[in-house]
Each structure stands twice: as structure tokens, then as C-alpha cells.
Amino acid sequence: MKPFAKSTVAVVGLGLMGASMAWRLRADEAVGQVWGVVHRQETGQKALERGIVDTVVSWEDALSADALVLATPVRVIIEQLRALAVAPHLPDLVVDLGSTKREIVRAMGALPKGTLAVGGHPMCGKETSGIDSADPELYQGCRFVVVPTRRSTPEAVDWVRSLARALGTNPVEMEAERHDSLVAAISHLPYLASAALMSTVDTLAHEDDAALDLAAGGFRDTSRLAASNVTMMLDILMTNRDAVLKMVGSYREHLDALSDALASGDESRLADLLSRIRRARMLWAERKAQGGS
Amino acid sequence: MKPFAKSTVAVVGLGLMGASMAWRLRADEAVGQVWGVVHRQETGQKALERGIVDTVVSWEDALSADALVLATPVRVIIEQLRALAVAPHLPDLVVDLGSTKREIVRAMGALPKGTLAVGGHPMCGKETSGIDSADPELYQGCRFVVVPTRRSTPEAVDWVRSLARALGTNPVEMEAERHDSLVAAISHLPYLASAALMSTVDTLAHEDDAALDLAAGGFRDTSRLAASNVTMMLDILMTNRDAVLKMVGSYREHLDALSDALASGDESRLADLLSRIRRARMLWAERKAQGGS
Numbered sequence: 001m002k003p004f005a006k007s008t009v010a011v012v013g014l015g016l017m018g019a020s021m022a023w024r025l026r027a028d029e030a031v032g033q034v035w036g037v038v039h040r041q042e043t044g045q046k047a048l049e050r051g052i053v054d055t056v057v058s059w060e061d062a063l064s065a066d067a068l069v070l071a072t073p074v075r076v077i078i079e080q081l082r083a084l085a086v087a088p089h090l091p092d093l094v095v096d097l098g099s100t101k102r103e104i105v106r107a108m109g110a111l112p113k114g115t116l117a118v119g120g121h122p123m124c125g126k127e128t129s130g131i132d133s134a135d136p137e138l139y140q141g142c143r144f145v146v147v148p149t150r151r152s153t154p155e156a157v158d159w160v161r162s163l164a165r166a167l168g169t170n171p172v173e174m175e176a177e178r179h180d181s182l183v184a185a186i187s188h189l190p191y192l193a194s195a196a197l198m199s200t201v202d203t204l205a206h207e208d209d210a211a212l213d214l215a216a217g218g219f220r221d222t223s224r225l226a227a228s229n230v231t232m233m234l235d236i237l238m239t240n241r242d243a244v245l246k247m248v249g250s251y252r253e254h255l256d257a258l259s260d261a262l263a264s265g266d267e268s269r270l271a272d273l274l275s276r277i278r279r280a281r282m283l284w285a286e287r288k289a290q291g292g293s
Numbered sequence: 294m295k296p297f298a299k300s301t302v303a304v305v306g307l308g309l310m311g312a313s314m315a316w317r318l319r320a321d322e323a324v325g326q327v328w329g330v331v332h333r334q335e336t337g338q339k340a341l342e343r344g345i346v347d348t349v350v351s352w353e354d355a356l357s358a359d360a361l362v363l364a365t366p367v368r369v370i371i372e373q374l375r376a377l378a379v380a381p382h383l384p385d386l387v388v389d390l391g392s393t394k395r396e397i398v399r400a401m402g403a404l405p406k407g408t409l410a411v412g413g414h415p416m417c418g419k420e421t422s423g424i425d426s427a428d429p430e431l432y433q434g435c436r437f438v439v440v441p442t443r444r445s446t447p448e449a450v451d452w453v454r455s456l457a458r459a460l461g462t463n464p465v466e467m468e469a470e471r472h473d474s475l476v477a478a479i480s481h482l483p484y485l486a487s488a489a490l491m492s493t494v495d496t497l498a499h500e501d502d503a504a505l506d507l508a509a510g511g512f513r514d515t516s517r518l519a520a521s522n523v524t525m526m527l528d529i530l531m532t533n534r535d536a537v538l539k540m541v542g543s544y545r546e547h548l549d550a551l552s553d554a555l556a557s558g559d560e561s562r563l564a565d566l567l568s569r570i571r572r573a574r575m576l577w578a579e580r581k582a583q584g585g586s
Contacts, residue, residue, distance in 0.1 A: 123507050123508075123509045124509055124510065125509075125510065125511070126510075142509060143506065143507050143509070145507065172503070172506070172507070174503065178501070178503075181501075182497075182501065182503055182504050182507055183507070185493060185494050185497050185504055186494055186504055186507060186508040186509070186511075186512045187509075187511055187512065189490065189493065189494075190490060190511050190512050190515035190516070191511065192548065192551050192552065193486050193489075193490055193515060193548070194515055195551060195566075195567060195570045195571075196486075196544055196547040196548035196551055197482065197483060197486055197544065197547075198570045198573055198574045198577075199547040199550075199551075199566070199569075199570050199573075200478060200482065200540065200543050200544045200547045201478050201479055201482075202570070202573040203543070203547070204475075204478050204540075204543070208471070208474075208475065210465070210467065210471075210475055211475050211478055211479055212577050212580070213436065213465070214416050214436050214438065214465070214475055214476070214479060215479040215480075215577065216416045216417055216418075216435060216436070216479075216480075217417065217418065217419075218418070218479075218480055218483050218484065218517075218518050219479045219480065219483050220578075220581070221514040221515070221517050221518070222483035222486060222487055222514070222515055222517070222518060223483070223574055223577075224511075224514050224515070224574075225511050225514070225515060226570050226571060226573075226574040227571055227574040227575055227578065228571070230564060230567045230568050230571055233567060234560060234563065234564055234567070237555055237563070238555075238558075238560060241555060241556075241558075244555065245552060245555060245556055247493065247497075248548070248552045250493050250496070250497070251489055251490065251493045252545070252548070254489040254490075254492040254493045254496070255485065255486070255489035255541070255545070257492075258485050258488060258489055258492075259485065259538060259541045262530055262531075262534060262537065262538060263534075263538055265531075265534075267527060267531060270527065270530070271523060271527055273488075273492070274488060274523045274526060274527070275523050276492075277488045277491050277492050277495070277519050278488075278519060278520055278521070278523055280491055280492075280495040280519075281491045281516055281517075281519040281520040282520055284491075284505050284508065284516075285513075285520065287505070288513070
């Protein structure tokens with residue numbers, strides 16, 4: 001396959017992640033050409049007008065690119081991989097940006113032998129979506145998880161590492177199963193915790209609207225993820241169900257430990273738990289500030 | 294009592310809230326004089342050097358101010374009110390900035406007849422604390438809950454409304470019980486939810502450190518409150534225990550509704566719940582953006 005810097009890269013799906021990636025690659029002239037594949041014509045027009053891609057092509061034409069980057073929701077990626085498995089012609093390399101990896105990696109394993117495929121997951125995002133939220137700096141400083149598949153070679157993995165670095169991210173390689181367990185804790189659980197909070201307060205607000213009137217900064221941050229795109233989150237939750245449910249179970253236990261200490265009036269135990277948690281949060285923030293993102 | 298603009302105001306406790314308030318009042322020349330009462334000499338020096346107060350006085354001398362604003366943690370406020378109840382001399386008006394109001398308002402009710410006392414709770418803050426985090430703009434645009442007590446008169450409530458407006462906040466009056474139920478949901482529950490999340494992820498990180506390494510923006514926001522000052526939060530939780538435990542119970546039910554829908558694979562039910570929650574979050578954000586803070 002061609003070296004990264006000379007590759008024609010077709011990005012399938014110009015939503016937040018795909019458009020931000022295409023934009024960055026094109027702005028930096030990091031690759032040969034950047035093509036976009038869109039679902040809605042309007043998105044293609046915006047991508048061309050804003051210089052996000054060199055050209056907009058059909059799905060069929062995209063198959064003649066050197067590398068195809070699938071930047072659609074997880075279950076659309078899986079469908080696209082199934083379509084690729086029976087396509088007459090394939091690009092050298094298929095990569096994806098899906099937020100869960102086990103089912104995608106399994107579908108990649110079913111691609112024809114000789115096709116290269118590597119899973120990817122950039123650990124960044126926003127609670128807004130779509131090309132209008134795209135930002136060539138979106139990826140800067142994030143971690144980019146690179147997930148090998150049955151169709152990966154060291155050369156293909158290196159190509160994806162180059163992509164990760166071109167976006168300004170820090171690549172880290174791991175197996176799909178491990179990735180999915182970790183993101184269940186740090187990404188999917190926070191979403192459900194945030195949604196449950198919003199749901200609790202909204203229900204209370206039906207009795208007393210002042211709840212929403214008085215809610216301020218702490219509530220804003222803790223409930224922010226509840227505004228995430230539902231289609232995207234359903235795809236994530238449904239393809240990572242077991243790991244997510246396990247983490248919700250663990251979260252319940254940690255919440256119970258706190259509320260039991262409060263209910264029993266055991267203040268020194270509560271102080272102990274909360275101090276330990278605070279220290280962990282501060283250490284994490286320091287580590288991130290030191291560029292350990 | 295003197296009109297607000299001519300009052301000498303003694304702020305007891307120059308932490309984040311007290312120092313930010315004193316600074317704003319002094320910078321705007323909103324009142325006659327601003328005095329500070331501090332626990333540690335170093336804080337008093339900083340307050341004078343930075344022009345946060347006109348002068349630093351002892352607790353005893355502060356009692357000759359026109360109004361005393363107690364800006365210490367909740368249970369310290371309660372102790373101070375008990376000390377005031379037996380003090381030989383009292384200011385005309387006692388106000389507090391405590392985050393829970395029921396126990397404080399009860400202690401205010403035990404002040405000598407003739408003393409005026411009104412509860413206050415500005416709905417703003419940061420997860421950092423202390424005079425070094427103080428900011429004269431901290432209060433701008435927040436709600437300021439004004440809580441009447443057995444020792445309130447319309448004149449005293451008006452004085453506190455003037456204080457709230459001088460700080461750039463929007464005053465709203467309500468009873469202590471209602472206040473405490475609402476903040477249990479919008480402030481104390483988010484803190485515990487955030488702490489439980491940090492605790493869950495930190496425990497997982499003992500098995501696989503990559504959890505903390507990959508954690509990004511969503512985790513950052515949802516876990517932010519876990520870094521709150523523990524002494525302050527213990528005071529809040531212990532003086533609002535029943536309301537907080539009730540809200541944690543409600544939160545558990547809302548979380549269970551989401552995880553049950555996921556566990557059963559009932560995707561349309563899950564989609565329905567998440568869409569409704571997302572809509573509520575977006576409506577709230579719009580309302581806040583339109584100045585409804």
C-alpha cells in the first residue's frame with residue numbers, strides 16, 4: 001500500500017468526527033487527496049464550500065481510494081463493512097472511527113483476505129454533532145486508540161499511527177475487548193450517569209420549576225453529556241451492552257457506599273471516602289495538565 | 294437599620310465566596326465600608342494587599358458593623374450564630390451565605406428579639422476554594438436565594454435583595470425547606486454522582502491504568518465536582534441528609550430505568566427515554582442562554 005503521505009483518503013460520513021478529520025488532513029496537506037462521501041447533498045456542498053475535502057464522491061467511487069475511513073455511527077459502520085465484504089473492488093486499507101470496537105473488529109475480520117483493516121477510536125468529541133460543529137483542531141492533544149484486527153499487518157497499523165499523529169493525537173494500541181471495557185467506564189457510564197441526573201431533576205421540575213431555574217454550573221457540567229446525540233449513543237450502548245451494564249453495576253456500588261455512609265451518619269467514613277475520591281480526581285487533572293492526555 | 298448603600302458590612306470568612314463578595318462590594322463602592330474577619334492572618338494580609346476589604350477586624354469588633362455576613366462553611370455558621378445568640382452586642386442585621394438553609398434558619402430564629410436575620414444562598418461557585426480563587430465577577434448573572442427567618446422583616450429582606458443586586462445576581466425568595474430540597478437535587482446529588490463516577494473509574498484504574506489515561510472531555514466534566522472541597526461538602530451533606538438521601542433514591546430509580554431498558558434490549562424504550570432526557574437538557578440550556586440563570 002501507498003505511504004500515508006501519498007495516500008488518497010476517502011472519509012465516509014462528514015459529521016463532527018469525519019469532517020474534522022478531513023479538514024485537518026486537507027488543511028495540513030498531510031495526505032495526497034481527501035475525498036468525502038456523504039449521505040445528504042447539503043453536507044457535501046458545505047464540505048466543498050468550506051474546503052473540508054478536495055472532492056465529494058459516491059460510495060462506489062470511494063472504493064478506488066487508497067484508504068477508506070468509516071466515520072459513521074457504529075452500526076452503520078458494521079453495515080458498511082458487510083457491504084465491503086461482498087464488494088467487487090476494495091481499497092487497500094479500511095479504517096473506522098467507531099466508539100465501540102468489538103463488533104466492528106469482528107466485521108473487519110470478515111473482509112476478503114488481502115484487504116487490510118484496522119480499528120481506530122479518537123478519544124475526543126463534543127456534545128454537538130454534524131459538519132457545522134466540525135473543527136480541524138478537534139483532535140489536537142487527544143489519545144487515538146488503534147485496534148488491530150485479523151486483517152491488520154504492521155504496515156497497516158503504522159499507516160493508522162501516521163494518521164493519528166497527523167491529526168495531532170497520541171496513538172495507543174490495544175485489543176478491542178480491553179478498549180470496550182475501558183470506554184464503558186470512562187465514556188458510556190458518564191453518559192448514563194449524566195442522563196439519569198437530568199431525568200431526576202426534570203422529574204422534580206414538574207413539581208417545582210425552580211429546580212431548573214436555580215440549577216447552575218455544577219449541574220451544567222454534570223448533565224452536559226445528557227445532550228449527546230441519541231442515535232450515536234444508542235449505537236454505542238447496544239454494541240457494548242455487557243461492558244456498560246457491568247460498569248453501571250459497579251457505579252451503583254460506589255454510589256451506595258457513599259449514600260450508606262451518609263445515611264448511617266458515619267461522618268468519618270464519609271470524609272475518608274470523599275477525600276480519597278477528591279485526591280484521585282486531582283491527581284488525574286494534574287496528569288492531564290502535564291500532557292498525559 | 295441603615296440603608297444598604299451606607300452600611301458598614303463585615304464579611305466573616307474570606308474564602309472563595311466571602312472574598313469575592315467583599316471584593317465586588319468594595320470595587321463598586323456599593324456600601325459604606327467593607328470589613329473582613331479572617332481565621333488565618335495570611336488571608337487577612339492578602340485581602341488588604343489586593344484591596345478586597347477596607348480593613349481586617351476581629352470577630353468582636355465586627356459586631357459593631359451594621360451588617361454581618363457569615364461566609365464560612367455551614368456548620369461554622371451555625372456555631373457563629375450560637376455565639377451571637379449570647380453576645381453582649383449585636384449588629385443590626387445578620388446574613389449568611391451557607392449552602393443549606395434549614396439548620397441555619399433555625400439557629401437564626403434563636404437570635405435575640407430585635408436582631409434582624411436573613412438567610413442567603415448565591416447559586417454560584419467553583420470547585421476551587423480560598424481567597425486565591427476569589428473573583429469580583431464570580432456572582433455575576435447567578436441566582437441569589439433569599440430565605441426569610443423568624444427574625445426577618447420586609448426591610449431586612451430588602452437589604453439582602455439590594456446586596457444580591459449589588460453583586461450582579463438575581464434574587465429569588467423562598468422558604469428554607471423548599472430551598473434545601475431543590476439544592477439536594479441540583480447541587481448535592483450531582484456532587485455524589487460525580488464522586489461515585491470518579492470512585493468507579495479510579496477502582497478500575499487499579500486493574501488497568503489506561504482507564505485514566507484514555508479518559509477525556511466527557512469524563513472530565515462529569516467528574517469535575519468530585520474535586521470539591523470535602524469539608525464544605527461534608528457540612529452540606531450532613532445538614533441536608535434527608536433531602537439528599539431522598540434525591541439519591543430518586544436518582545437510582547432513573548438510572549435503573551435506563552439500565553433496565555438497555556439490559557432487556559428494548560431499544561425503542563431506551564431511545565424514548567434518552568430522547569426525552571436530551572430534549573429536557575437542551576431546553577434547560579436554551580433557557581439559561583436566554584438569561585434565565
